[in-house]
Amino acid sequence: xxxxxxxxxxxxxxxxxRARFEVDVETDGxxxxxxxxxxxxxxxxxxxxxxxxxxxxxxxxVIGRAGxxxxxxxxxxxxxxxxVVANAPQSTVISAAEHTxxxxxxxxxxxxxxxxxLKEGRWDRSSFGGLELADKTLGLVGFxxxxxxxxxRARGLEMRVLAYDPYVAGERFxxxxxxxxxxxxxLLAAADFVSLHATxxxxxxxxxxxxxxxxxxxxxxxxxxARGELLDEDALLAALESGEVAGAALDVFSEEPYAGPLLGxxxxxxxxxxxxxxxEAQDRAGLIVAEQxxxxxxxxxxxxxxxxxxxxxxxxxxxxPYLPLAAQLGALAIELAGGSAERLDLRYLGELAERDxxxxxVAALDGAFQGRVEEPVNYxxxxxxxxxxxxxxxxxxxxxxxxxxxxxxxxxxAGGREFAVAGAVMGREHEPRLVxxxxxxxxxxxxxxxxFVVNDDRPGMIGRIGTILGEAGxxxxxxxxxxxxxxxxxxxVLALDDPIPPEVLDLIAAEPGLLDxxxxxxxxxxxx
Numbered sequence: 391x392x393x394x395x396x397x398x399x400x401x402x403x404x405x406x407x408r409a410r411f412e413v414d415v416e417t418d419g420x421x422x423x424x425x426x427x428x429x430x431x432x433x434x435x436x437x438x439x440x441x442x443x444x445x446x447x448x449x450x451x452v453i454g455r456a457g458x459x460x461x462x463x464x465x466x467x468x469x470x471x472x473x474v475v476a477n478a479p480q481s482t483v484i485s486a487a488e489h490t491x492x493x494x495x496x497x498x499x500x501x502x503x504x505x506x507x508l509k510e511g512r513w514d515r516s517s518f519g520g521l522e523l524a525d526k527t528l529g530l531v532g533f534x535x536x537x538x539x540x541x542x543r544a545r546g547l548e549m550r551v552l553a554y555d556p557y558v559a560g561e562r563f564x565x566x567x568x569x570x571x572x573x574x575x576x577l578l579a580a581a582d583f584v585s586l587h588a589t590x591x592x593x594x595x596x597x598x599x600x601x602x603x604x605x606x607x608x609x610x611x612x613x614x615x616a617r618g619e620l621l622d623e624d625a626l627l628a629a630l631e632s633g634e635v636a637g638a639a640l641d642v643f644s645e646e647p648y649a650g651p652l653l654g655x656x657x658x659x660x661x662x663x664x665x666x667x668x669x670e671a672q673d674r675a676g677l678i679v680a681e682q683x684x685x686x687x688x689x690x691x692x693x694x695x696x697x698x699x700x701x702x703x704x705x706x707x708x709x710x711p712y713l714p715l716a717a718q719l720g721a722l723a724i725e726l727a728g729g730s731a732e733r734l735d736l737r738y739l740g741e742l743a744e745r746d747x748x749x750x751x752v753a754a755l756d757g758a759f760q761g762r763v764e765e766p767v768n769y770x771x772x773x774x775x776x777x778x779x780x781x782x783x784x785x786x787x788x789x790x791x792x793x794x795x796x797x798x799x800x801x802x803x804a805g806g807r808e809f810a811v812a813g814a815v816m817g818r819e820h821e822p823r824l825v826x827x828x829x830x831x832x833x834x835x836x837x838x839x840x841x842f843v844v845n846d847d848r849p850g851m852i853g854r855i856g857t858i859l860g861e862a863g864x865x866x867x868x869x870x871x872x873x874x875x876x877x878x879x880x881x882x883v884l885a886l887d888d889p890i891p892p893e894v895l896d897l898i899a900a901e902p903g904l905l906d907x908x909x910x911x912x913x914x915x916x917x918x
Contacts, residue, residue, distance in 0.1 A: 391687050392427060392449075397434040399456045399676030406680045411687065423445055425669050430458060430683045434675075435461075435663075438847040441467035441740040452686035454679040458482055458536075458668060459617065460592050461694050469697045472771040476682035481675035482537060482666035487539035489537035489665040490585055490615050491547070493639035497611055499525060503656065508766025524548040531574065531597070532616065533558045540585060541566045552577055555588075563842035578605045583613065590617040600625040609636040612634045615665040618643035623652060630655055641665050691749075698769045699748035708745055711820030714796060715813045716750040717757030718822060718836045718912050719800040725807040725910055726828065726842065733782040734758065737799040740791030749784055754800055794825070830881040834870040837885035840910045847873050847901035848881040854901055855882060879905070 393407050395415045407413045416424070432454040433439065441464045453463055455477040468475050491512050496502055499520035502769040528544045530537045533555035539780060541551045545567045554565060554571040563570040574597075575802035578584065584606065597613075599622040613636060614621050615699065623644055629635040630652075639659040640652065652658050666675070678694070686692045691706065691713070699723050724731055735843055738747045755772035767775055776783055789796045794814045801810040812826035813836065822836040828844070845851040852871065859866060865887040873880035890909045898907040 391429040391451075393430040393432065393683060393687075394422065394424070395427040395432045395457070396437050396613075397432070399432060399434075399671055399679065400673040401676075402673065403432075403676035403678075403680030405489075406677065407684065410684055417621035425450070430454065430687055432679055433492055434754060435459070435462060439463045439468075439823060440721065441462055444468050444471060444473065447473075448909060452476060452692070455581075456481075456675040456679040457487075459590065461617065465697050469770050470774060472766050472768045473770075474686045474770055475694050475697050476679065476686065476692050476697050477681070478675040478678035479694055481670045481678050483535045483789065485668040486536045486544060486615055486665040486673035488668075489641060489661075490536075490540045490613055491543045493615065493641065493659060493661070494523060494544075494583060494585070494611075496638040497637050504658050504683070505668045508783075523583075526550070526582040527552055527580055529571070529577040529584045530554070530568070531577065531586050531620075533563065533568070533586060534587060534589070536616075538562070538566055538584075540587065543780075552580055566716075574602070575605055578602055579607070581610065582607065583611050586611040586616045586618055586620050588616060590619055595619050596622050597621065598626075599630075603629045603635060603684050606635070611638045611639070615641040618646070618648075622648065627655075629653055630657055632788075635670075636734040675688050686766045692793065692801045695770070699746070699752060705745045706742070707736045709747070710750060711815045712742065712750055712796070713753045715815055715822035715836070716753035716798060716800075717760075719798060719811050719813050720754030720757035721760065721912060722827070722836075723800040723802040723809055724762070724812050725908060726811065727804040727807075729762065730802040731781060731802035733784065733803040733805065734776070735786070735799075735801040737788070737801075739797040739799070740795050741789050742796040742798060743787035743789045747785065747787065751783065755783065797825070799826070813895075824883065827883065828881060830872040830874060830879060832870045832872045832883050833884050834868055834885060837867065838912045839886040840912070841882075841884040841886060841890060842908045842910065843882045843884075843898065844882055844905040846884055846905075847876065847878055848903065851880075851903055852882065854904065855898065857883070858894065858897055858901070859884075862891065862897075864888045864890055864894065 393414045395404060395413060404413060422443060425443055426449060429449050430452045434456050444464060444467045450473050452474040453468060455463060458477060458479050460475055460477050463475055465475050497895055500518045504518040510570050524547060527550045530540060530553040533553040537553060540676050544551050551568040552571050553568045554577040560570055589598060598618045603625055626638060628636060637657040640660045642663055653660060665724050682692050682694050682884040692698060719875060736751050751767045752772055754767055755776055756767060759767040759772055763775055797812055797814050799812040800809060801808050813822055813824050815821060816823050824832060824834050824836050843855060866884050868884045871880055895907055896907055898904050
């Protein structure tokens with residue numbers, strides 16, 4: 391496989407990729423003409439991957455962004471194509487937090503202005519009096535990784551920290567000594583300093599505009615190291631000129647490089663998008679994104695994918711062994727339902743119910759659609775494929791599990807009928823095992839080739855299956871038989887060493903007392 395490194399990353403990251411793939415490091419040239427040659431591309435903030443470019447990347451499996459933001463990537467277009475978009479969200483956290491504090495200090499103590507005056511030969515102490523940060527209120531708009539690290543450092547400077555982020559649990563605010571604002575308006579009215587750390591989305595674009603600036607205290611100071619588009623620069627310019635806003639420290643702008651009127655104001659401190667520009671952050675970003683790209687190309691779990699449910703490390707340790715089980719149960723439920731379903735119900739019982747199971751749901755959908763739709767399916771676009779085909783997906787969690795520490799059930803609903811299968815992982819090797827199917831309790835290891843047969847519960851049925859398969863040269867590796875009541879019907883589940891030819895499946899179906907045989911080939915992700 392081939393990887394294109396379009397913008398510079400750490401040599402350690404390039405070495406990691408070169409040990410596994412063919413790597414080209416090309417920072418110029420016509421990307422539109424070359425992108426079709428690569429399975430992966432690594433970029434920073436200087437390359438914009440539009441829907442058109444992504445469409446041209448016919449081999450692309452993963453886009454790696456060596457940094458935090460992915461607003462220069464059309465994630466929706468990538469998702470529709472099943473392309474993983476991965477970033478390095480933790481690589482620049484410390485650097486960005488430190489830069490925020492640096493800008494706060496530069497703004498309040500007028501360090502850049504005093505530096506420039508002294509360089510010009512002016513010893514002018516009286517013109518550059520400043521403010522202390524201690525006992526002032528710092529309002530953090532956004533309380534993610536960077537915002538939380540800023541809070542830690544601000545508390546060390548004896549500032550009061552007020553933060554607004556509706557997506558962060560209240561306990562996290564308390565842990566970091568911050569007070570939670572119930573609304574953006576509450577924060578803006580109370581803060582002496584406002585620092586932006588929100589993610590750029592269509593909803594957050596222009597988050598701080600003329601109305602928001604008017605709600606702030608007179609003499610407020612604003613810091614932005616997040617995204618320039620969060621802030622209405624024209625409104626900020628007017629507020630700075632009127633004195634409504636006493637000062638601003640800006641590292642990012644709506645258009646970069648920036649050459650606008652904010653540069654001419656004495657009460658504005660600026661840096662050219664430097665928050666992530668430390669040697670440590672750059673090295674971390676390059677190595678992390680290289681690891682993510684390698685995982686995507688080699689079929690591993692991409693922990694930093696922005697278009698696949700992200701899973702905390704502690705959850706992944708628990709969920710990881712269940713991913714193959716989820717895919718197999720998804721494929722098995724759909725096959726038993728006849729190849730399609732209008733709804734897929736997923737139930738997580740026991741310890742699984744205490745975890746973030748979204749990744750398992752995606753894995754089940756991936757298994758359900760493999761080989762059944764024309765387009766390639768993976769964890770990225772499996773939910774989109776379900777939506778496009780009108781398949782409803784439901785999740786349920788219950789902490790109680792009668793017989794297993796953790797149990798996963800997948801039910802395909804088709805034509806008003808339910809086809810349910812359940813499984814668990816067992817032993818030190820975390821072996822996926824089927825424990826329930828079609829209303830019968832069974833226990834058998836899920837293998838690449840399996841046969842399911844409902845049969846009359848009478849002597850000779852097991853022997854007849856063995857005879858038919860033996861005469862066809864199909865070896866039985868393992869077998870489980872289950873019944874609910876004597877002399878009713880039973881279920882035979884067989885693990886096989888060899889594929890069953892269609893004509894042999896027809897012989898089994900024609901045998902009296904053997905009903906609706908289904909051969910499942912998990913190695914191809916589909917039933918036959």
